[in-house]
Amino acid sequence: MTLVDMIRLAWKNFFQAHQTPTQQAYLAIFVVGCVILVAMAVWLTVTERRRQDEVRRTLMEAAPVSAEEFLENWRVGRRGSGLGYGATDEAGCYVILTNPVYDEAGKVSYEAVYVGQSIHVAQRVRAHLTGHGNGDVYADVRAGKPVEVRMVRCAPSDLNATERSLIAAFDATRSYNRTRGGSKAR
Incomplete structure (x- = not known):
């Protein structure tokens, strides 16, 4: 039957x-x-x-920046030169990825993920990497784990929706994010 x-x-x-x-x-x-x-x-x-x-693939197509490279290039040249991440700070969201692991097919997953948003995205990422943000992220940096940063520039009005999308795409609430994001009043 x-x-x-x-x-x-x-x-x-x-x-x-x-x-x-x-x-x-x-x-x-x-x-x-x-x-x-x-x-x-x-x-x-x-x-x-x-x-x-699609959100995850789009973000992953951009070249990653290691935590060390990000901090080294915070300011390039003299103060006020307009070079480095500190001089090009804009609104956006960021994903901090710790310890990439590749499977047999070459697909990458990460030991830990943290997603956030800020009107000054580069300053916020720097705060995390220097111990003035998420303590788990800083502990990974201090432990010498491979940490990479990916940033997405967006309008301040799109920050909440973009952050929620990135948290869902990376399943970040199972890692370092404690909420589903998008709670900032803008």
């Missing part, structure tokens, strides 16, 4: 227990509604997963 045959048999037996046409109509509407709800839930889940994968 195939799955389709089993569904037909269950459907037939179910409707025999509810003899009036009105009962059958209500039950048919209910069953069809349930099927539609399940299909919509599956579709929404798949769509959200694809969107998160």
Whole structure:
């Protein structure tokens, strides 16, 4: 007996227990509604997963900056030269990734992830890397673990949504993020 045959048999037996046409109509509407709800839930889940994968892939295509390189290039040249991360500070979100691990297929995962946002993204990243932000991130830097930084510039009005997307895409609440993000009033 195939799955389709089993569904037909269950459907037939179910409707025999509810003899009036009105009962059958209500039950048919209910069953069809349930099927539609399940299909919509599956579709929404798949769509959200694809969107998160796209956010992650887009961020990962950018060249990473190691924590050491970021701090070395905080200021390049003389003060006021306009060079280095300190001089090009803008609004954006950041992802701090610790200890990359590659599987056999070459896909990378990370031991720890921290996602955040700031009107001055480079200053905020520097704060984390120098012990004035997330203590877990700083502990990794102090322990000499490989730490890389990726930043996404965006308008201040988009910071909350971008941060939430990045936290979801990197599943950062299972790591160093304690919330799902996006709670700053802007």
